[in-house]
Every structure is written in structure tokens, then in C-alpha cells.
Amino acid sequence: SKTTQGITVKIEDLIKSYQKVDEELLEELEEVLITADIGVQTTMEIIDHIRDKAKAEKIKEPEMIKVILKDKLKEILGEFEDDQQLNIQPSPAIILVVGVNGVGKTTSIGKIAHKLKGQNKKVLLAAADTFRAAAVEQLKIWGDRVGVEVISHQEGADPAAVIFDAIQAAKARKVDVLICDTAGRLHNKKNLMNELGKISKIVEREYANATRDVLLVLDATTGQNAIQQAKIFKEATNISGLVLTKLDGTAKGGVIIGISQELKIPVKLIGVGEGVADLQEFDSNSFVNALFGEE
Amino acid sequence: MIFEGLAEKLQNTFHKLKGKGKVNEKDVNDAMREVKMALLEADVNFKVVKDFVNKVKARAIGAEVLESLTPGQQIIKIVNEELTELMGSTQSKIAFSSKPPTVIMLVGLQGAGKTTTCGKLAKLIKKQAKRPLLIAADIYRPAAIKQLQVVGGQVDVPVFTMGDKQNPVNIAKAGLEHAINHGNDVVIIDTAGRLHIDDELMGELQSVKESIKPHEILLVVDSMTGQDAVNVAEHFNEKLGIDGVILTKLDGDTRGGAALSVRAVTNKPIKFAALGEKLDDIEVFHPDRMASRILGMGDVLSLIEKA
Numbered sequence: 177s178k179t180t181q182g183i184t185v186k187i188e189d190l191i192k193s194y195q196k197v198d199e200e201l202l203e204e205l206e207e208v209l210i211t212a213d214i215g216v217q218t219t220m221e222i223i224d225h226i227r228d229k230a231k232a233e234k235i236k237e238p239e240m241i242k243v244i245l246k247d248k249l250k251e252i253l254g255e256f257e258d259d260q261q262l263n264i265q266p267s268p269a270i271i272l273v274v275g276v277n278g279v280g281k282t283t284s285i286g287k288i289a290h291k292l293k294g295q296n297k298k299v300l301l302a303a304a305d306t307f308r309a310a311a312v313e314q315l316k317i318w319g320d321r322v323g324v325e326v327i328s329h330q331e332g333a334d335p336a337a338v339i340f341d342a343i344q345a346a347k348a349r350k351v352d353v354l355i356c357d358t359a360g361r362l363h364n365k366k367n368l369m370n371e372l373g374k375i376s377k378i379v380e381r382e383y384a385n386a387t388r389d390v391l392l393v394l395d396a397t398t399g400q401n402a403i404q405q406a407k408i409f410k411e412a413t414n415i416s417g418l419v420l421t422k423l424d425g426t427a428k429g430g431v432i433i434g435i436s437q438e439l440k441i442p443v444k445l446i447g448v449g450e451g452v453a454d455l456q457e458f459d460s461n462s463f464v465n466a467l468f469g470e471e
Numbered sequence: 472m473i474f475e476g477l478a479e480k481l482q483n484t485f486h487k488l489k490g491k492g493k494v495n496e497k498d499v500n501d502a503m504r505e506v507k508m509a510l511l512e513a514d515v516n517f518k519v520v521k522d523f524v525n526k527v528k529a530r531a532i533g534a535e536v537l538e539s540l541t542p543g544q545q546i547i548k549i550v551n552e553e554l555t556e557l558m559g560s561t562q563s564k565i566a567f568s569s570k571p572p573t574v575i576m577l578v579g580l581q582g583a584g585k586t587t588t589c590g591k592l593a594k595l596i597k598k599q600a601k602r603p604l605l606i607a608a609d610i611y612r613p614a615a616i617k618q619l620q621v622v623g624g625q626v627d628v629p630v631f632t633m634g635d636k637q638n639p640v641n642i643a644k645a646g647l648e649h650a651i652n653h654g655n656d657v658v659i660i661d662t663a664g665r666l667h668i669d670d671e672l673m674g675e676l677q678s679v680k681e682s683i684k685p686h687e688i689l690l691v692v693d694s695m696t697g698q699d700a701v702n703v704a705e706h707f708n709e710k711l712g713i714d715g716v717i718l719t720k721l722d723g724d725t726r727g728g729a730a731l732s733v734r735a736v737t738n739k740p741i742k743f744a745a746l747g748e749k750l751d752d753i754e755v756f757h758p759d760r761m762a763s764r765i766l767g768m769g770d771v772l773s774l775i776e777k778a
């Protein structure tokens with residue numbers, strides 16, 4: 177897969193340089209985890225787990241540490257294996273895409289639309305980012321690119337009104353999946369978060385029979401702030417899945433380990449580039465391998 | 472946020488020692504562990520944290536703290552001083568060329584805030600009785616040119632574009648030419664977001680640099696960036712030789728440790744802080760404010776200063 181090369185220390189090399197399991201090894205391991213953005217707290221928990229397990233099972237082989245570590249991470253991430261599909265069955269379905277500024281919402285929507293079209297679904301897009309300069313045009317270009325219609329209003333219009341119209345259009349055209357783009361917003365802005373609540377209400381009222389998915393897009397480059405983003409967006413809109421973008425860079429996106437553990441939201445998709453096909457299903461195995469610079 | 476109170480933790484660490492007499496080296500080490508955790512939790516890069524902590528430790532053990540009656544406060548003071556110094560002690564601004572037009576080029580990862588910041592800078596520079604021109608050199612991102620045109624319209628600054636069929640080198644050259652012919656004394660070039668490891672697109676920026684010799688190449692960095700900030704900054708600086716940094720999205724609640732990482736690996740000044748989506752939301756960067764934000768203890772510092 178098209179994921180990161182290991183600029184950070186490879187776990188492999190690290191493990192190989194030790195003869196036995198000791199505190200020094202654990203400390204270096206701690207560094208690797210933190211460098212992958214796993215965060216201090218989660219890292220400490222993981223290291224404690226490894227230390228305890230190594231002690232309890234009298235493990236002396238450094239090589240085994242790697243196994244324990246990977247198992248632990250996969251356990252945290254793999255908990256949701258049944259929930260990793262987009263929630264779009266049965267039709268009609270509506271996917272709301274939210275997140276802070278510039279993480280890749282609009283681009284991911286283009287890619288998701290492309291993917292669903294490939295599965296013979298009838299897809300419609302709603303341009304409910306009426307705030308950012310040329311956000312509507314951007315989504316329209318994606319719509320053209322993948323051959324999907326876009327419902328839009330003027331810049332500055334009420335986003336809830338766009339969603340309302342798009343729902344009516346989706347019903348009239350018997351669309352399978354309506355995907356709604358929203359403006360980037362920082363989670364600490366109360367009024368903008370309330371706006372999401374308003375959108376959710378419209379969906380509930382106007383499209384009660386629709387299957388729903390609310391995707392929070394997170395940028396893999398983001399550090400510990402992503403935890404805060406996930407927490408607050410979850411409170412505001414009932415997030416049902418995560419999309420982790422920009423994994424084609426050198427950032428590892430390790431922060432989602434802590435998010436999975438704490439908030440129990442599955443990662444559904446990952447973004448690995450700017451092209452229409454650069455979207456993959458999340459696989460905890462390859463993610464964990466990439467985390468440590470292994471292909 | 473676990474590190475709401477680094478200051479509090481430090482005070483507690485030392486409070487326990489009260490009555491025990493002098494603080495010893497181990498006590499300082501314990502305190503430094505708290506500092507280290509706080510910085511990591513704020514997303515400061517691991518290596519940068521290590522170097523920093525070693526430096527502070529040496530100074531703390533060297534003298535001041537061990538003798539002090541208020542060791543907790545002393546440590547905070549040293550940490551803050553060192554941090555502020557590392558952030559860059561002085562404020563730096565755009566260096567305008569004596570032979571206009573001054574050429575400014577914004578570069579950075581995808582979605583960092585380049586296009587928006589172009590508009591903000593244009594507005595700021597216009598207020599200084601200059602006549603900026605924006606150049607649309609992002610030919611890749613859907614509607615990037617339109618976005619710059621809208622932003623330019625909002626601040627009433629002209630936008631030069633040749634569409635998305637010309638390469639950025641030609642666009643930049645023609646834009647500069649246009650500026651000279653139209654009396655624009657500053658040009659600001661918006662470039663496409665790119666990964667620091669994308670050799671082809673990094674090469675493109677090098678070619679633009681070669682052909683128009685910008686006075687200021689500014690790296691735009693999202694303040695929410697994690698550990699990877701050092702890789703990004705290192706690569707952009709190595710390939711392009713950046714002149715400064717603009718930190719965006721500081722209106723969020725991130726601690727912004729990336730600021731420290733970027734600063735430490737490039738040794739280039741952070742020139743501006745962007746604090747919102749509106750085109751007024753930009754200010755000159757204040758290293759001292761950033762230092763206390765990263766530590767999450769603005770209030771405590773002002774108390775210590777008063778004491």
C-alpha cells in the first residue's frame with residue numbers, strides 16, 4: 177500500500193539492538209510511540225501493559241516485545257472490525273462529513289463518491305460549506321470529475337437550507353447516498369458547532385427513514401489536538417466513523433490509537449493522496465505496520 | 472487535557488519537600504520529568520524536548536534552583552526563559568526589498584492555510600501604503616485559483632492568474648512582470664500544498680525560486696501539527712531555504728508545540744500568527760505568548776513575574 181516510509185526509528189532495528197528486555201528498551205520504545213503521535217498518556221498505558229506482561233510471562237526475548245506491542249495496538253484498533261464499513265445500507269442513506277479546517281473533507285467526499293459510484297450507487301453531493309471562499313466550486317469540480325451531481329446555493333447561504341434542498345432532491349431522484357460537505361470549523365467555536373446540531377435536526381426531521389453515517393475527518397499530520405477534536409465533534413454530532421487523511425506523508429497518525437481507545441469510534445477510511453482513487457479501507461494490520469515503518 | 476497545570480504539578484513536587492531542607496538533584500530531575508511530559512503533550516517533537524530539557528536541567532542544577540526558597544517557581548522561570556529564547560526573542564516582520572517589487576512566496580503542506588494567509592498578508596501589507604499583487608500559482612487543487620480570486624476580492628487586491636494550464640514557473644515570472652508594469656511593489660505567490668517528500672513538486676518550488684528569486688519564502692504551518700512538524704520544516708528548509716514561518720489556526724485550543732519544533736530545527740523566525748478564517752485574523756508573532764501557551768500556564772507566569 178501507498179503508506180509512509182519509516183523516517184522515524186524502525187521498531188525492528190531498535191529491537192535488534194537489545195539482548196534482553198529491560199527498562200532502557202522500554203524507554204526507547206516509548207520514544208518511538210510518542211514520535212508516532214500516540215501521545216504521552218496512551219504511550220504510558222501501552223508501555224505499562226508491555227512491562228506487566230513481560231514480567232508475568234517471564235519474557236526475556238526483545239523480539240517478543242514487538243509481538244506484544246503489535247497485538248495491543250491491533251486490539252485497540254481492531255475492536256470495531258464489524259463497524260468499519262460505511263453505514264449506507266439500506267438505501268436511502270445520508271453521510272455527513274465534518275471536521276476542522278483543511279483536513280480533507282471535500283477531497284474525501286470526492287473520493288467516497290467515486291468509490292460508491294463504482295459500486296453502482298446513485299450518489300448526490302450537497303455543498304453545505306457556504307462559508308469558505310470557492311468551497312462550492314471545489315466540490316463542483318469533484319462532482320464533475322466523478323460524474324455526480326451537486327446541490328448548492330450561493331456563498332453565504334444557510335448551510336441547513338442547502339441540506340434541506342439536497343434531501344428533497346435526493347428523495348425526488350431516488351438517490352442511494354447523499355453526501356454532505358460542511359465548512360471546516362474548529363471544535364472550540366460554540367456557534368459553529370451549534371450549526372452542526374441544526375443540520376442534524378434537519379436530517380432527522382426531513383430524512384427520518386435514511387440510514388445515517390457521520391464521518392469526522394482527521395488529518396494524520398495533527399498531533400494530540402485530534403483527541404479534543406474527536407471528543408467535541410462526537411458530543412455535537414454523534415460521529416459514527418473517522419476518516420484519517422494524508423497518510424501518504426511522513427506523519428503516522430498515531431493519535432487515532434488514543435482516540436479509538438477512549439472514544440470507541442472506528443476508523444473507516446484512510447486518505448493516501450490527492451487523487452480520486454487515493455482512498456483505502458482502514459486495515460488495522462497495515463496501519464500498525466506502517467506506524468513502525470514496516471511495509 | 473492532562474497538562475492543564477504544569478505549574479501546579481511543579482509546585483506540588485516541591486511542596487512535598489518543604490521542611491526537608493535544600494532541594495537536591497533528584498528533585499530537579501523529577502521536576503524536569505514533569506516539564507518533559509508537558510512539552511510532549513503539547514506536541515513538541517521528542518528530540519527537541521530532549522535537548523531542551525537537558526539544557527534547562529543543566530542550568531537548574533548549576534545554581535539558581537538548588538539554593539532557592541521557591542524552587543518550583545525558579546524552575547518555571549528558567550523553563551519559561553529558555554523557551555521564550557528558543558521561540559525567538561525578537562519579533563520579526565516582512566523585510567521589504569529596497570528594490571521593489573518585494574517577492575513573497577508562501578509554501579507548505581496541503582490545507583495548512585496558504586491561500587487564506589495570502590489574503591491576510593495582502594490586506595496587512597496594503598495597510599502599510601503598499602500595492603500588493605497576488606499571484607495564483609496553485610494549478611492543481613480544484614478551485615484554488617477561484618479561491619484566491621475570491622479572497623483577493625475581499626481585500627480589494629488584484630489577483631494575477633494564467634489559469635491552470637501553465638506551469639507555476641511561467642505564472643510566477645509573468646506575474647512578476649505584470650507587477651513591474653502595473654506598479655505593484657509587493658507580490659505574494661500562492662503555491663499548491665505539497666508533501667515535503669514529494670520530490671517532483673518540491674523541485675517545482677525550487678524552479679520557481681530560481682526564476683524569480685523571492686525575498687521571503689514563508690513556510691505556512693498548521694499549529695495543530697504533531698511530531699511530524701520537524702520533518703516537514705526540515706525538508707522545506709533544506710530544499711528551499713525558507714526565510715520564516717507563519718503559524719495558522721491558533722484560534723483553536725491546541726497547545727501548539729509545533730511552533731517550538733519548527734523553530735528548533737530551522738532556526739528561522741516565526742513571523743506571523745493566524746488566528747481565524749477572516750482576513751483580519753492575523754498578527755505579528757509573539758514568542759513569549761507562544762511559550763506560555765505551549766506550557767499552558769499563562770496566568771501562573773504573570774503571577775511569578777509580579778512576585
Ligand SMILES: Nc1nc2c(ncn2[C@@H]2O[C@H](COP(=O)(O)OP(=O)(O)OP(=O)(O)O)[C@@H](O)[C@H]2O)c(=O)[nH]1
Nearest residue numbers: 277278279280281282283360422447448449581582
Ligand atoms: N497528500 C494528501 N493531501 C490530501 C489528502 N486529502 C486531502 N488532501 C489535500 O488537502 C487539502 C485540503 O483538502 P480539502 O478537501 O479542501 O479539505 P477540507 O477539509 O474540505 O478543507 P476546508 O473545507 O477548507 O475546511 C487539499 O489540498 C487536498 O488536495 C490526502 O489524503 N493526502
Ligand SMILES: Nc1nc2c(ncn2[C@@H]2O[C@H](COP(=O)(O)OP(=O)(O)OP(=O)(O)O)[C@@H](O)[C@H]2O)c(=O)[nH]1
Nearest residue numbers: 277278581582583584585586587664720745746747
Ligand atoms: N480557524 C482557522 N482556519 C484557518 C486559518 N487559516 C486558514 N484557515 C482555514 O483552513 C482551511 C484551509 O485553508 P487554505 O487557505 O485553503 O489552505 P491552503 O494551505 O491554501 O490549502 P491547499 O491549497 O489545499 O494546500 C480553510 O478552511 C481556511 O478557512 C486560521 O488561522 N484559523
Ligand SMILES: [Mg+2]
Nearest residue numbers: 281282305311
Ligand atoms: Mg472543504
Ligand SMILES: [Mg+2]
Nearest residue numbers: 585586609615
Ligand atoms: Mg491553497
